[in-house]
Amino acid sequence: MKRFILVLMVLALVVPAFAAGQKEAAPGQIVVKTMAYGDNSNPEGVNWVRIVDAFHKANPGIKIDYELLYDEAYHQKVAARLASGDVPHLAYMGADARWGAPWKEASQQFDHRPFIDGKVFDLNLIPPMGPKNEIFVLPLGTSNITTVLYMNEALVKSLGFAEPKTYEDLVAMVPKAKAAGLEVVSIDGADGWAWGSCYMSAIIARLSGDANWVSKAVAGQYKFTDQVFVDSLAMITRMVKDGVIAEKSVLVDYGANLSTFSNKKALFVVQGQWAAGSIDPAVADTTKMLAWPKLPGEKPAMAGSVAAAIQVGYGLTKAGAADAKVRDAALKFMMYFYSVEETTLRLREGAIVAPILKNYQVPADLPLIVKQKVSLAQSAKNTDVIDAFLGGAANDALNAGMQKIVTGAATPAQVAAEVEKLLRK
Amino acid sequence: MRANPAAAARLKRLPGSIASYTIFIAWTLITLVPLLWMGYSSFKSNEELTLDIYALPKALFDNRNDEYVVIPKTLNVILPYDPELDTRERLIIESTTIAPTRRMMVHFLVKDDLPAELAGLQPGDKLLVSQLPRAMQKDINRRTIWFNYSSAWNRGNLGSKFLNSILYAGVSTTLIVLLGLMMGFALGKMGYKKISLILAGLIGFGYLISNNSVIIPLFLLLSKLKLTDTHLGMILVYTAFGLPLSVMLSAQFIRGLPDSLIESAFMDGAGYFRMFFSIIMPMSVPVVTTVAIISALGIWNEFLLVLVLATSELTKSLPVGVFSFSSLQSTQLGWQLAALVIAVVPVMLVYFIFNKRLTQGVVAGAVKG
Numbered sequence: 001m002k003r004f005i006l007v008l009m010v011l012a013l014v015v016p017a018f019a020a021g022q023k024e025a026a027p028g029q030i031v032v033k034t035m036a037y038g039d040n041s042n043p044e045g046v047n048w049v050r051i052v053d054a055f056h057k058a059n060p061g062i063k064i065d066y067e068l069l070y071d072e073a074y075h076q077k078v079a080a081r082l083a084s085g086d087v088p089h090l091a092y093m094g095a096d097a098r099w100g101a102p103w104k105e106a107s108q109q110f111d112h113r114p115f116i117d118g119k120v121f122d123l124n125l126i127p128p129m130g131p132k133n134e135i136f137v138l139p140l141g142t143s144n145i146t147t148v149l150y151m152n153e154a155l156v157k158s159l160g161f162a163e164p165k166t167y168e169d170l171v172a173m174v175p176k177a178k179a180a181g182l183e184v185v186s187i188d189g190a191d192g193w194a195w196g197s198c199y200m201s202a203i204i205a206r207l208s209g210d211a212n213w214v215s216k217a218v219a220g221q222y223k224f225t226d227q228v229f230v231d232s233l234a235m236i237t238r239m240v241k242d243g244v245i246a247e248k249s250v251l252v253d254y255g256a257n258l259s260t261f262s263n264k265k266a267l268f269v270v271q272g273q274w275a276a277g278s279i280d281p282a283v284a285d286t287t288k289m290l291a292w293p294k295l296p297g298e299k300p301a302m303a304g305s306v307a308a309a310i311q312v313g314y315g316l317t318k319a320g321a322a323d324a325k326v327r328d329a330a331l332k333f334m335m336y337f338y339s340v341e342e343t344t345l346r347l348r349e350g351a352i353v354a355p356i357l358k359n360y361q362v363p364a365d366l367p368l369i370v371k372q373k374v375s376l377a378q379s380a381k382n383t384d385v386i387d388a389f390l391g392g393a394a395n396d397a398l399n400a401g402m403q404k405i406v407t408g409a410a411t412p413a414q415v416a417a418e419v420e421k422l423l424r425k
Numbered sequence: 426m427r428a429n430p431a432a433a434a435r436l437k438r439l440p441g442s443i444a445s446y447t448i449f450i451a452w453t454l455i456t457l458v459p460l461l462w463m464g465y466s467s468f469k470s471n472e473e474l475t476l477d478i479y480a481l482p483k484a485l486f487d488n489r490n491d492e493y494v495v496i497p498k499t500l501n502v503i504l505p506y507d508p509e510l511d512t513r514e515r516l517i518i519e520s521t522t523i524a525p526t527r528r529m530m531v532h533f534l535v536k537d538d539l540p541a542e543l544a545g546l547q548p549g550d551k552l553l554v555s556q557l558p559r560a561m562q563k564d565i566n567r568r569t570i571w572f573n574y575s576s577a578w579n580r581g582n583l584g585s586k587f588l589n590s591i592l593y594a595g596v597s598t599t600l601i602v603l604l605g606l607m608m609g610f611a612l613g614k615m616g617y618k619k620i621s622l623i624l625a626g627l628i629g630f631g632y633l634i635s636n637n638s639v640i641i642p643l644f645l646l647l648s649k650l651k652l653t654d655t656h657l658g659m660i661l662v663y664t665a666f667g668l669p670l671s672v673m674l675s676a677q678f679i680r681g682l683p684d685s686l687i688e689s690a691f692m693d694g695a696g697y698f699r700m701f702f703s704i705i706m707p708m709s710v711p712v713v714t715t716v717a718i719i720s721a722l723g724i725w726n727e728f729l730l731v732l733v734l735a736t737s738e739l740t741k742s743l744p745v746g747v748f749s750f751s752s753l754q755s756t757q758l759g760w761q762l763a764a765l766v767i768a769v770v771p772v773m774l775v776y777f778i779f780n781k782r783l784t785q786g787v788v789a790g791a792v793k794g
Contacts, residue, residue, distance in 0.1 A: 041757035
């Protein structure tokens, strides 16, 4: 018993020691509290750690005190920290409904314009993000294309086909693909967001002929119950019925989707431009990045269009900008993070479409797939990405609704009505 | 001819025995097969796991003739040494079969230790492991086999997270058991029946509160107290969440102990603390064991609270480390499985070492409680 009490006494002494001092920086160090995006297995996370380590070495007077999280865990933590008032000084953020809303609601968006060095960044490539043309975040790159149709050209050719120009060309591939045990278009349908961001964002613009149909609908100019939106949702039913998209796609998650494509089990895969770096290098060499081919009922004005959003990046918060020393330290780190070398690496790894740096020279030896990405970004007309404008319950209902359409659990009209109802609530 | 009664009885029991054994074997398989799969899959490359998740590992073991390509020293090649302190020239090679082009399976060969024809290789040139000096082959062989484990351990910073898990589980469980037993003693043996009833009800109510429902208020509270992202904050939270069950079980168990023991001790002049430490605690080993197992396992596996309440790498625990290998963009299944094994092995070891005692404790706790 005496031993037990002794252990308790030791614990009582030791435990409080853990409570204090662990967040303390070295004397004189400026601490920049940061929320970073990435994890231990993806290039974003691995590069973040490397960059911070190198920055610390070069700038011993600054400590980037970061928390590295990914996907929903990141969004949940942002909400928790903002709600508690534990606001980071610097964070990975955007300016849209998904990536910008929490910061906007917490009144933490900070206009970077006075602090952006026009000699380093090309201001023409950074779009305005607020009502007064504010720039709340330094995007990692230019527009973020979300509706890319990746084609395994070698596989398509092996079946005797060429790059599809129309939807009917895709349908024509179905029998041979099925006979060969291949999927035609693979989509990670288990991820609700993929239906919205990577699929429907392209379809609605094509069928409506309005690149900004979604933002206008959210603003009240159109309704999600309009026939054109119902028809766009009905395209899902048609694609499943035609065998272009498999019904079982609602069971496929992001990793499985890319694996299917990397393992040459699908002719096409639907994903955002960011997935280019995750495709198996051997397959990437024979992959072409396309916009959806001409769809039935498509308006000519939107031919070959892709949905694209302002890319996310790192931005100071108002809390971070409030202290000039912290602000300057954070800006110094951002210059390091957005350096030509790091940006080129991001370009090579397929994380961005094109840099926002001034007079940037694109290296000649870029991987083929990256060159294609740049080419697609330069040639395709950009349209709204749904979840950049539609958020909350309405967006959730739309994403879940599209999955229900695939399985036959809901009709396009029912899903459209639900989205409209939730949006106007 | 009369039937043998023993044989008839055996025959009567046969269907029941078959059903019991079928269920036991099925349950054993349900428990063991995933563990076995996890164990052997943690030695598979991500490519193997993607191609066939059930196949046995091969690529990481069969590496004597693996092909490597010489790569330049670019930004995303993370050096395992300090180039300012160690200035020896190195040939950087990357596997062309395991995580190719991703700068994950990379080796840094000291050029002085290489034959001249290999030391002179340029980026883009290829070589086989079997061409290297024997010591290097051995080193690469070992590193390749343990690729998933070393990557998980180093990149996930699992060492410090492991220590944090031990600290949280150890200290919180100790506090949960001790304080729970103290409260159980008070509620079960002190003569304030009505107040005890109200207090027990309130404490029991705490058991119904789930982590998820209070996580934001909890975060706000800890922020106000400056306890977010501290070990103490985490320990207090785990202790608070673990206490209701501990108090309920302890009170119930202690109520069942004979009052005469307490009365004898009181007559002998023992105070409450003396009674508690000399009589109640030694007699409550079964319930202590039960509470300790439930609490320690729960805290060891807990994910949500530590994810939200801990910010820095210094305070996060193993479940967050395991989770940190699963991303939308490039899930490294092999690393994640290795991290899972690292997280599971200590629990299994504790179970195997204390198996008999734990089982006795749980059974005794269940019967007497």
